[in-house]
Amino acid sequence: MMLEQLNDTYQRSLDQLQNARTSETLETWYRQTLGRKGDVTQLTRQVGYLGPEDRPAFGKRVNEVKKELEAAYQQQLVKVRTAELEAKMAADGLDVTLPGRRYSRGRLHPATQTLREIYRIWGDMGFQIYRSRDVETDEFNFELLNIPEHHPARDLWDTFHTTEPGIILRTHTSPGQIHAMREYCPEPIRVILPGMCYRYEQITARSEIQFNQVEGLAVGKSISMADLKGTLADFAKRMFGEERKIRFRASYFPFTEPSAEMDVECMLCNGDGCQVCQYTGWLEILGCGMVHPTVLRNGGYDPAVYSGFAFGLGPERIAMLKYGIEDIRLFWGNDLRFLEQF
Amino acid sequence: MRVPLSWLKDYVDITTSIEELAEKLTIAGLEVTEIDYVGIPGGRDLERLVWDRDKLVVGQILEVKPHPDADRLVLAVVDYGGDEEEIVVTGAPNLFPYLGQGDLSRLELYSPFALEGATLYDGHQEGQVKMKLKGRQLRGIYNRCMLCSEKELGISDEHEGIMILQGKYQSGTPVQDVLGDAVLEIDIIPNIARCASIVGVAREVAALTGQKLREPNYEVLQEGPPVNKLVRITTDEPELNPRFVALVIEGVEQKPSPEWMQRRLRLAGQRPINVVVDISNYVMLEMGQPNHTFDYDFLRRRADQYDPGGPIHIHTRLPEKGERLTTLDGITHELPPFTILVTDPVNPLSLGGIMGGVDSEINDRTTNVLLEAAAWNFINIRRSMVALKINSEAGFRFSRGVHPSQALLGAKRAAELMRLYAGGTVAQGIVDYYPNKPWQSPIVLTTAEVKRIGGIDLSQVEIKRLLESLEFKVDDRGDHLVVVSPDHRMDIEQSQDLVEEVCRMYGYDRIPETEMSDTLPPQRSNIGLDREENIKDLLVQLGMQEIITYRLTTPEKEARLLPVIKSQPDDRPYITLANPITVERVTMRHSLLASLLDIVAVNRRFQERMTFFEIGQIYLAGEEGLLPDELQRLALVMTGPHIDPACDGDREQEGLNFFDLKGVIEDLFSAIHISGLAAEAASHPTFRPGRTARLLVNDRQIGWLGELHPLVVEVFGIHGDWPVIAAELDLEVILPLIPDEFQVRAVSAYPAVLEDIALIVDRGIPAAEVLNIIDKAGGYLLQKAELFDVYEGNPIPRGKKSLAYHLTFQSPDKTLTDRVVRKNRERIVKQLERQLGATLRDA
């Protein structure tokens, strides 16, 4: 009789449990079934009304029922919780394609970034940085560099003159060569000379009145054109890639003899020819040469004993080639939409 | 310089392809920037007409017969190398003179001949429009071929008549083989003016390819009257005019120059004019010596004024004061005192070496020509050209140095060509006035020097051979060479110049690549640069964008920083350009801030938030009016919302304000380990009153910080309602303050005790003063005092403010007791009460 009642309660509770779909109904079910005043608990207490012969069977069954209901409850609980969590998460999902919140990141100007790269490469090769002034004398910018007044070679540089006679804006960082030599003579020299230079030119997509230049100078007792080629080839490999071809061709600068121009295989067309390299497959990267004896002498070095090489390159031009920048005016225009790409 | 290959081949055999030749020349310093192909395949222009070898051939015109039905057309019988002759209908006016003359084969009349299917340019359309030749009926006669004009071949715009080829050809020869050409465009660098001529280039080609140079014929047949009865030469200035050669050619005929000469001139970029002018240009292009032609009879008439019956007297001299000359381009020049003139006793005739005068210029009626070929000082020529603002082909060459030896050769060559092609008779003898003959001094060269400078191991024999290929005279003296430059060179002064020639001829591409073996110099750091670059990195970490602006500006632009007093950012004078290229860029800047604010204004059009900095020089004119002081500055600007709005960010945005930029500067200074940074309230016309601070380090001023004065924001045209915060700092003071090294404090292992205090003080008391008192009174146990709240308003009385601080007490060596902390706190409060009249808010 009691056993029947127990089995009925068991079956009913189990059915109720299967139908419980929320944490709250589950909780209520537990209280009403297995709680202190729950149906099963109360049945358990009635064991005392049973005859001694029925007690063991009833007791055993009660324990089974409790255990099974407890297990069923735990199972249902996990199911319901999981379902509830999933429903909650489904409700407050994000549109992950919305843009992220950006905190402002600072950046170096692309000219500085390129200069840094040049500094690093030459620094690794033992060249230190030597800076000199922007506003120069005609003497240091031209005369001491073997470019006398009225010499046709002056046509190579369109110069800004100041209202002070003999004072100009440097057209190249080469006057630094004389400053460095006079400071370090008779020590050997390996320096690079970065700085802003100025040319009297219309501002166009290809030419600027102000641009950075990095000049290099090595002076010693046994430096030859072969060293110049080897050193600059090293630089080019590190700057433009191991595989990139380079070539040297004869050129003219008044402060070097012999003079050369170094071309690098065009990185836009890999040497096949394109508009940027004017279909030659080569890009002019730097001018160089063996320091002219007159310049060595003006720096305090005896050209019969000392020799050296010098070179000059344009960081903005290199950046333009590396990043495919087509308009040099972007550098000093400082449009954030340009700067933010670096 | 444009060098037609067909012309070049007159003086040297070309043994390589055009492209290989161009590469060789380029490596040797004669950079070929472009190759123009004429009728032959090559190059990158795929639209260009390439002459069909089978369908465009040389045809010989055997007879010109009348057209049965048309007066304006003729029939030409042409042998084009095919099985039978072809009859062509043509209206070419230059065939009409042959009409009805019967067999013309003895005249050897050749013309480019197009067969049906050939592609040509359409002669009747503007410009170059391609068309395919189709057979058609022309007044009843079927015509399937065509005799071509220059325009139809793409050689020139000439379409008046058909092109007549001079010389003897095999009928049927492809036109490509006769007229096909390539023109090398060579960039002439200043020291190789000797190559600004076809012979000059040929000489290099010969040396580079191991061929022999064939010089032009410099002989002249002279059958006229003795020249020294006709002209005499003198100079005041042998330095400026070392040589003057004159010849007279009588009885020249004014007519077009021969077809081949015109073709060459056109290919070289010159427009043919008439035979006399063309020969003058031709000789200059051919061998590099510019020459000038005068109307002899004009000079003769003038000579009859000063020396009746005597020779014309040509004299070169400097101008007299106020003297003027009208050049043949019609411009009248005031003459600078250093410009050398060619004159006769009456008047100046021409600017020596630069440009002729209009009076004595040859004209349509000229029959007798005085030919001048002279030498001029190249520096003086350039100086004059710059002063007079004249460019000319002659001036281009003379300003780069033409050796005096060339004058005689050029004069003879031009005279002979005038005799041959202008029908002239050359007067006998040459007036060669050569007061200043240059001396080519011998230079010693050793294998060791070639190795030392050039880095190449070459034997003496090899060096000798390389130099001789360029016509140097080389004497082998056993252990060294003695080298004398050839007559046409002016650029060789010392052994290093010879090393370059050896390297060029050896090939720059063959010089080895080595590592420097020389002693490494003492290694020094560039501390100033290192510190600057470090500051850049720190500012970038703090979210600042680096800007680099123009260093050239104007005083007016910078005066916008001081709109009320309308002054400049520094009293010292500006460095000012004598030749600015734009009115926007005239002086070297006194301030970084003005340019930075312009960049803010420009970017504001599409960007709300900006945090910029620039590091760079300003330029203050020097004390003695000589070189300026170039001083390093750092400028910073901030404006806009705190962070950029994002997807979910319609949160109320506060603008960046004074304290954002102050925080950046404080962070920077703590990162470069400069302590003692302080800000004091101050006033500056650039900044907003009450929001301006003078920045100091240990009482030394290092710059200004503030919110821009609204008038400044306005004059710079910075739109938007955001305040603009700016600072300009003096790196000349700051950089030396950066310590080489710094020490860290130990971190205490004992617990810290936190105490908060809230004070009420007068509104006008600076927070820095309060903090200063707290720091001093707190003693060594007070680790940190941090302001976390500033409040005014109810319930704080008017004229007062509340400041609240977190105080952190900590001992390095023990746990603090409550009693000790209380004592310290009381000491702080007492000092605040005593010194500032502060009261505790919650007391």
Ligand SMILES: [Zn+2]
């Ligand atoms: Zn390319």
